[in-house]
Amino acid sequence: MFRKKPYRINTYLSYGTLQHFRAQGRALEYQGVNFEGNTNVWQTLKNIYKQFESDEIRNTALEIKLSNGTSFETTTDKEGYFKIDEVLQEPYLLTDQDDWLPYTVSFKNTTDHKIIDHNIFKGKMLLPERNASYGIISDIDDTILHTGVASVFKWRLVANTFFKNFDRRMPLEGTSEFYKKLHSGKKGDVLNPIFYVSNSPWNLHDYLAAFLSKNQFPEGPILLRDFRNPFEAKPKKQLPHKEAEISTILESYPELKFILIGDSGEKDADIYIKTAKKFPGRILAIYVRNVNHLKRDSRITELLDTFNEIPTLLVKTSQQAEEHAKKHGFIS
Numbered sequence: 001m002f003r004k005k006p007y008r009i010n011t012y013l014s015y016g017t018l019q020h021f022r023a024q025g026r027a028l029e030y031q032g033v034n035f036e037g038n039t040n041v042w043q044t045l046k047n048i049y050k051q052f053e054s055d056e057i058r059n060t061a062l063e064i065k066l067s068n069g070t071s072f073e074t075t076t077d078k079e080g081y082f083k084i085d086e087v088l089q090e091p092y093l094l095t096d097q098d099d100w101l102p103y104t105v106s107f108k109n110t111t112d113h114k115i116i117d118h119n120i121f122k123g124k125m126l127l128p129e130r131n132a133s134y135g136i137i138s139d140i141d142d143t144i145l146h147t148g149v150a151s152v153f154k155w156r157l158v159a160n161t162f163f164k165n166f167d168r169r170m171p172l173e174g175t176s177e178f179y180k181k182l183h184s185g186k187k188g189d190v191l192n193p194i195f196y197v198s199n200s201p202w203n204l205h206d207y208l209a210a211f212l213s214k215n216q217f218p219e220g221p222i223l224l225r226d227f228r229n230p231f232e233a234k235p236k237k238q239l240p241h242k243e244a245e246i247s248t249i250l251e252s253y254p255e256l257k258f259i260l261i262g263d264s265g266e267k268d269a270d271i272y273i274k275t276a277k278k279f280p281g282r283i284l285a286i287y288v289r290n291v292n293h294l295k296r297d298s299r300i301t302e303l304l305d306t307f308n309e310i311p312t313l314l315v316k317t318s319q320q321a322e323e324h325a326k327k328h329g330f331i332s
Contacts, residue, residue: 005029006115009105011123015221021088026080027057056080061108100124128193133185139262140198142291144175171215174318181331183218194220197245243271250279263289264300273307286312287321
């Protein structure tokens, strides 16, 4: 007889405001995924498969607790996800020195048929400093992590994601150092918030978080999308995922300006320019990494050249972006 898999709650790095506490994650049967160590190709493939083959815990009650005793209740949806946005006064009193507010999530009703090895799962929410100079919103695939999104049939994307463990994948040259300088800002006395937005599915959250941590990128919310089954009848959202997430971030912090970083492999430049027009005066600069795709790069160059309202730059190296950022006073 097979032993039932224990229940667990995966929390996703989120962000909040001076009035709102936000948390999100997913309740699942634990699959025994472990990316640590010298993982070979077969083990990596099994880990990725387990993340996509996840068995969700749907319609189950959860309790979220903060360090001051405040608690909230929520219920997972039919795919096991939960997401809350609750009013919270003076949340900055609960943050640590790096501007993160810790919380715990637990299954509210534990019954005999559930196997729960422990019932306290940690999560945290970013609360940007009120005197931050600016925020950074960055893509992940082919912007900081070589993925191959622009390859034919996306075969490089598949090979890199499914057959390489996070510790065998290298960030694009100079990106970690550049992001740390943006995070610290010009004076280095305040932490500028950074948000990672990708079209990758939530199933890859832990994989990407491990990659960012190993390569010493500044910690920030990782905003991914729901993995859509092509046969699902679920209606599509009005805005593409990246565009919607970026708009929500800017609406959450109306006093904060942003630097947008992406690549020429997809529609990043189009989305960023559209965002700059939608939120006039809010975007300080747009950096687009050249993915060496002649046709796409030519289109992106023309697109950026015709948009002169803010500094834009198609770069081949992080050093070019860094020099541009120094010139405009974003970093020292």
